Amino acid sequence: MKVLIADQFSPKAIEELKAAGLEVIYDANLNGDTLTACLAEKKPAVLVVRSTKVQPPQIDAGIPELKMVVRAGSGYDTIDTAYAKEKGVAVCNTPGINATAVAELVFAHILNADRRISENVTLFRQGKWNKAAYASCPGLKGRTLGLVGFGNIGLLVANRAHAFEMEVMAYDPVVKAEVIEKTGTKYVTDLMDIAKNCDFVSIHVPGGNATKGLISKEFIAAMKDGATLINTARATVVDEEAMIEKCKAGKLFACLDVMSNEPAVKKGDFTHPLSAVENIYCTHHIGASTLQAESAIGDEAARVVMTFSKSGEILHQVNK
Numbered sequence: 001m002k003v004l005i006a007d008q009f010s011p012k013a014i015e016e017l018k019a020a021g022l023e024v025i026y027d028a029n030l031n032g033d034t035l036t037a038c039l040a041e042k043k044p045a046v047l048v049v050r051s052t053k054v055q056p057p058q059i060d061a062g063i064p065e066l067k068m069v070v071r072a073g074s075g076y077d078t079i080d081t082a083y084a085k086e087k088g089v090a091v092c093n094t095p096g097i098n099a100t101a102v103a104e105l106v107f108a109h110i111l112n113a114d115r116r117i118s119e120n121v122t123l124f125r126q127g128k129w130n131k132a133a134y135a136s137c138p139g140l141k142g143r144t145l146g147l148v149g150f151g152n153i154g155l156l157v158a159n160r161a162h163a164f165e166m167e168v169m170a171y172d173p174v175v176k177a178e179v180i181e182k183t184g185t186k187y188v189t190d191l192m193d194i195a196k197n198c199d200f201v202s203i204h205v206p207g208g209n210a211t212k213g214l215i216s217k218e219f220i221a222a223m224k225d226g227a228t229l230i231n232t233a234r235a236t237v238v239d240e241e242a243m244i245e246k247c248k249a250g251k252l253f254a255c256l257d258v259m260s261n262e263p264a265v266k267k268g269d270f271t272h273p274l275s276a277v278e279n280i281y282c283t284h285h286i287g288a289s290t291l292q293a294e295s296a297i298g299d300e301a302a303r304v305v306m307t308f309s310k311s312g313e314i315l316h317q318v319n320k
């Protein structure tokens with residue numbers, strides 16, 4: 001069976017796939033038209049991707065040989081799952097496997113926002129010393145973190161926040177109140193309670209139409225002055241314009257691992273409007289990018305592919 005891997009992927013997992021007798025084609029730089037051309041030429045049975053988009057042109061180029069797309073990660077809003085289903089292509093992900101890496105990044109952002117570490121470092125590099133300017137950072141103990149979404153990542157962020165002795169509240173209409181409360185987290189049924197009461201708000205819902213604009217203009221307006229919004233989920237969840245305006249007014253800090261018009265290049269120069277806004281701190285969509293997560297994701301994605309190749313069983317299908 002032929003497997004095309006079109007994104008950066010664990011070398012160990014590639015070896016596992018080869019050892020299982022699969023023909024592996026690995027090109028981490030495929031994207032858009034180059035991915036379409038490669039699918040048309042190689043005709044793999046399985047395509048493995050990370051955030052690389054898989055849309056009708058790619059699916060059409062792969063069928064009828066293409067039977068499965070494995071999203072080596074959690075969010076699959078970059079894949080046209082409905083179209084894939086229509087064409088008989090299963091889409092699978094690796095749920096929960098990169099959650100620890102994302103929860104750790106959330107805390108890197110929270111600590112950075114509270115203690116202004118990146119500004120400190122930049123000034124120091126410029127030969128500027130300003131201890132006084134950073135004397136009044138509030139600290140985390142006793143402050144309130146609101147979680148929008150309490151799935152795999154939300155839970156791990158809550159656990160870490162409790163270790164920092166923060167108050168935590170969560171909004172997730174699917175997860176039962178007792179599951180949330182058992183972790184020492186306050187369960188709220190009104191999303192606006194998160195906006196009004198939290199010093200930090202961290203978003204952990206999937207992307208896609210169902211959550212588009214969930215963190216609305218009204219939500220952002222209701223947030224406390226000086227609060228911090230952390231988005232490691234998807235840009236579509238947040239009203240970006242309202243967020244930028246409040247940041248520009250000096251009333252909000254935004255820590256973003258995801259943004260609209262994420263640079264299309266896999267590596268290289270880019271221009272992005274958010275890079276000019278002072279109170280916005282962006283990372284390069286690195287939530288899942290630890291060696292630990294990449295290795296675990298590789299193992300799980302390889303398990304999905306090998307199970308399919310051995311028995312035809314489809315694990316973690318998201319477009320049944």
Ligand SMILES: NC(=O)c1ccc[n+]([C@@H]2O[C@H](COP(=O)([O-])OP(=O)(O)OC[C@H]3O[C@@H](n4cnc5c(N)ncnc54)[C@H](O)[C@@H]3O)[C@@H](O)[C@H]2O)c1
Binds near residue numbers: 074288
């Ligand atoms: N930055 C990164 O590198 C990175 C890495 C992993 C995941 N992610 C993103 O984070 C998202 C969440 O990941 P996860 O592993 O925790 O997913 P998950 O499926 O385990 O949890 C998502 C939770 O969101 C809840 N939810 C859905 N709609 C909601 C709504 N309208 N309001 C409140 N809660 C809602 C669900 O009930 C579920 O509990 C992914 O879908 C992905 O988009 C980003």
Ligand SMILES: O=C(O)[C@H](O)COP(=O)(O)O
Binds near residue numbers: 050072098287
């Ligand atoms: O949903 C996910 O798993 C993340 O957004 C990670 O994306 P990546 O695999 O491109 O790093």
